[in-house]
Amino acid sequence: MNVSIVGTGYVGLVAAACFAEMGNQVTCIDVNPTIVEQLNQGRIHIFEPGLEPLVERNRQEGRLTFTTDLAQGMADALFVFNCVGTPPNGDGSCDLRYVDQVAEAIGQTMEDYKIIVNKSTVPVGTADRVRGIIQEQLDKRQCRIEFDVVSNPEFLKEGDAVNDFLKPDRVIVGTDNVRTAKLLETLYGPFARSRDKMIVMGIRSAEMTKYAANSMLATKISFINEIANLCEKVGADIKDVRVGIGSDRRIGYHFIYPGVGYGGSCFPKDVKALIHTAREHGMTPELALSVDRVNQHQKQVLAEKIKTHFSPTPLTDKVLAIWGLAFKANTDDIRESAALDTIETLTALGMRIRAFDPVAGDNARTALAENPLVEIGQDQYSILQNADALAVLTDWNQFRNPDFARIKKQLNNPLIFDGRNLYSATMLSGFGFTYHAIGRPPIINPTQQTKEI
Ligand SMILES: NC(=O)c1ccc[n+]([C@@H]2O[C@H](COP(=O)([O-])OP(=O)(O)OC[C@H]3O[C@@H](n4cnc5c(N)ncnc54)[C@H](O)[C@@H]3O)[C@@H](O)[C@H]2O)c1
Ligand SMILES: O=c1ccn([C@@H]2O[C@H](COP(=O)(O)OP(=O)(O)O[C@H]3O[C@H](CO)[C@@H](O)[C@H](O)[C@H]3O)[C@@H](O)[C@H]2O)c(=O)[nH]1
Numbered sequence: 515m516n517v518s519i520v521g522t523g524y525v526g527l528v529a530a531a532c533f534a535e536m537g538n539q540v541t542c543i544d545v546n547p548t549i550v551e552q553l554n555q556g557r558i559h560i561f562e563p564g565l566e567p568l569v570e571r572n573r574q575e576g577r578l579t580f581t582t583d584l585a586q587g588m589a590d591a592l593f594v595f596n597c598v599g600t601p602p603n604g605d606g607s608c609d610l611r612y613v614d615q616v617a618e619a620i621g622q623t624m625e626d627y628k629i630i631v632n633k634s635t636v637p638v639g640t641a642d643r644v645r646g647i648i649q650e651q652l653d654k655r656q657c658r659i660e661f662d663v664v665s666n667p668e669f670l671k672e673g674d675a676v677n678d679f680l681k682p683d684r685v686i687v688g689t690d691n692v693r694t695a696k697l698l699e700t701l702y703g704p705f706a707r708s709r710d711k712m713i714v715m716g717i718r719s720a721e722m723t724k725y726a727a728n729s730m731l732a733t734k735i736s737f738i739n740e741i742a743n744l745c746e747k748v749g750a751d752i753k754d755v756r757v758g759i760g761s762d763r764r765i766g767y768h769f770i771y772p773g774v775g776y777g778g779s780c781f782p783k784d785v786k787a788l789i790h791t792a793r794e795h796g797m798t799p800e801l802a803l804s805v806d807r808v809n810q811h812q813k814q815v816l817a818e819k820i821k822t823h824f825s826p827t828p829l830t831d832k833v834l835a836i837w838g839l840a841f842k843a844n845t846d847d848i849r850e851s852a853a854l855d856t857i858e859t860l861t862a863l864g865m866r867i868r869a870f871d872p873v874a875g876d877n878a879r880t881a882l883a884e885n886p887l888v889e890i891g892q893d894q895y896s897i898l899q900n901a902d903a904l905a906v907l908t909d910w911n912q913f914r915n916p917d918f919a920r921i922k923k924q925l926n927n928p929l930i931f932d933g934r935n936l937y938s939a940t941m942l943s944g945f946g947f948t949y950h951a952i953g954r955p956p957i958i959n960p961t962q963q964t965k966e967i
Contacts, residue, residue, distance in 0.1 A: 515539070515701055518591035520584065520616050522549060524560055524675060524779075524847070525633060525668050526597030531565060532679040534572035536704040542580045543587035553580040561846035561873045564676040584616075585623035593701065594620060595631045596644075597668075601779075606786035608637050617644040621651025629694055630663045635728075635784060637791055638721045641665050641688065664689040665717045666698065667724035672778065673844030680705060685712045688720020725791070728784040729802055734769040735776045736808035742772035742953025743815070752953030753935065772952045774852035774907060774933035775812030777841030782809070782850045813852045816905055816933040817859040819950045823903075823929070830864030835901035835925070837894065838908025838934075840874035848877045852933065853907035861887040868897040872910055898924035909934040918945045928959065 515538050519530040522544040534540040544550050549559050556573060558566050572578040581587045588594050598612035613634060620630060630648065632641055645663045652659055665688030670678035685702045689695050695714045702712060715723070742752040752772050760767035776782065785806050792799035824832060841851035848854060851874075857867050867888045871878060875890045882888045891897035894912065898904060898921060906913055914936050922928045922945050930937070932951040939957055942949055949957040 515593065516591045517541070517701070518543060518588040518594045520544075520588075520594060520596050521598035521612070521634070522553065522580065523597065523599060524562065524672055525670065526595070527553075527558065527560065527569065528562065528565060528670060528675045528679050529595060529597060529633065529668070530578060531568040531572055532676065532705075533701070534577040535568055535680075538577065538701070539590075540572075540578050541587040541591065542578070543582065543584050544580070545582060547582050550580045550582050561844075562675050563673065563844055568676060584619045588620070588623070588628065589625065591628065592697070593629050593631055595633050595666075597633045599779075600634045600636055600783075602783040602786055605790065606783075607790040608635075608783070608787045610636065610640065610643070613640065613644065614647060617647035618651055621648035622655070624648075624652075624659055624661065627660045628662075629697065630661060631666045631698075632663065632721075633666050633668050635667060635724050635780065635787075636665075636721060637725075637787060638718050640721060641717045662689065662691055662694045663717075664691075664694055664698065665720035667720060669724075669727065672847055673842060682706075682711055686720050686723050687712060687714045688717035688723075689714065690716060725784055725788045728781055729788050729805065731769050732776055732781040732785050732809070733801065733805050735771075735773075735781075736805040736812070738770040738772045739775065739812045739815075739952075740808050743812075745953040746955075749955060750953075751955060753938075755953075772935065773812075773909075774816055774856070774952070775809045777813075777850040777852050778847065779849040782806075785809075813855040814859060815952065816852075816907070816931055817856045819931055820860060820865075820903065820905065821863070823931075823948075823950070828864065829860060832902040833866045833868060833900065833926075834860060835898045835904045836867055836869035837871075837904065837906045837913050838910055839869055839871035839878040839890075840908050840910075843908055843910045846873040846877055848874050848881060851907075854878075854881065856905065856907060856933075857882065857885070857888060861885055868901060870894050870897045871908065872912060874908075895920055895924060900924070900926050902926050903929040903931060905931040905933065906936055907933050909936065915941070918942065918947070922947065 517533050517538050517540045519526045519542045522542045530540045530542045552559055556570050558569055596616050598616055601609050603609045641663045667686055687698050699712050745752045756770055759765050785802055789799050789802045839848055839853045868891055870891045879890045928947045930947055930949050935951045946959045948959045
């Protein structure tokens with residue numbers, strides 16, 4: 515089938531490569547000429563495991579092409595997927611400007627029947643809005659061209675996006691048109707070989723499903739973080755409590771890992787957008803408000819532990835080494851990363867930061883360029899040299915079983931703040947570290963000595 519994808523970011527590029535992989539003819543359209551130029555040369559601008567070879571193979575075999583020209587890019591397509599960004603406005607509402615721009619451009623240039631598929635995360639009612647914008651442009655052109663607008667929210671997660679797209683738990687399609695649903699069923703058929711994955715519903719329900727799913731997952735995380743903080747107060751260990759509750763199949767083990775709060779380009783903005791939608795409809799979304807509030811607090815938890823540990827010594831004399839800048843492992847994405855909140859809080863108090871991330875270093879260097887107290891290093895161990903503590907902010911695998919003897923040798927103090935609960939007393943045994951994690955009893959080394967320098 516012939517598919518156009520508008521917006522070649524984390525969602526658009528993955529969707530494009532996966533549709534092309536199934537034999538479809540896919541054209542990607544992006545307004546950013548640098549991205550398009552790079553993609554045409556076989557270089558991809560984001561880090562996503564498994565994506566580069568998929569893009570490259572399909573590009574070389576002629577099923578995947580890239581352009582900045584929307585009219586040309588969608589000329590032969592039956593499906594036009596809108597995958598542009600929907601960032602938050604200052605008041606938490608969803609900024610639909612890119613979605614609107616795409617709708618306007620489609621209306622200005624389409625020449626025959628298209629199925630416009632909203633894949634971006636958009637508030638309830640956006641399909642109607644898109645339909646209105648396209649129709650307005652067609653009316654201006656005095657054209658009578660049929661089209662459909664459907665909702666098909668995406669549920670992939672960064673770091674595992676290709677796998678999620680190729681093997682989705684479900685494919686949600688919001689439409690009241692049976693023929694359109696059948697056509698999408700054909701397009702998605704190859705991703706649903708083991709069982710029927712397509713769930714067809716009304717457009718507004720599909721739009722709502724996306725916000726409800728993300729808010730549910732965010733709720734689980736805020737819940738476990740609140741329990742973790744309580745564990746610290748009462749001397750319980752969240753590691754045991756998590757296993758204790760997760761073993762109940764009604765609760766499950768997934769998405770109840772405590773940490774430094776959820777980040778990324780989705781949960782924070784989508785919970786806020788849900789809150790905004792509820793308020794627009796005269797409702798106070800008590801639970802979503804709490805989920806958001808708990809998360810904002812949680813993003814400061816590690817900085818608070820560090821402040822408390824060094825108090826009353828001013829942090830201006832201290833250097834903190836940080837492992838991990840991405841909002842989670844296996845991505846270069848730093849949007850809403852707890853590492854950035856932690857850095858902002860601590861550098862405001864004068865602490866100097868030396869940080870390392872396996873792939874997000876360049877993005878962080880750009881984002882933190884104005885902060886003279888931050889240095890981003892190239893090597894996991896050399897940034898530790900003469901730092902006063904190590905803080906772990908992202909759960910990259912390479913941080914899970916590190917060389918503790920080397921860490922101890924490089925640091926001024928044998929001191930670790932672990933925002934991802936990667937280490938245990940057994941792993942640390944014999945090294946004499948003082949260790950603070952989330953929701954776990956701290957390991958205090960009473961003989962902690964500052965290294966002679
Ligand atoms: N990132 C995720 O894991 C994820 C998962 C599911 C859903 N979503 C949702 O999908 C949408 C896209 O997210 P993303 O992370 O892929 O965004 P992104 O910022 O990575 O990519 C968006 C792309 O759209 C392009 N663009 C903007 N305006 C355009 C226009 N008028 N014409 C053509 N291209 C245009 C940008 O240049 C950019 O390359 C959002 O609504 C997001 O909430 C994201
Ligand atoms: O038990 C957990 C699980 C996750 N997180 C954090 O939660 C955030 C989001 O993680 P994850 O959901 O794995 O990544 P995203 O790529 O943001 O994916 C979410 O957001 C996407 C965009 O809407 C959806 O498509 C996905 O289904 C949804 O999982 C990250 O900061 C994680 O560190 C935790 O703290 N504890």
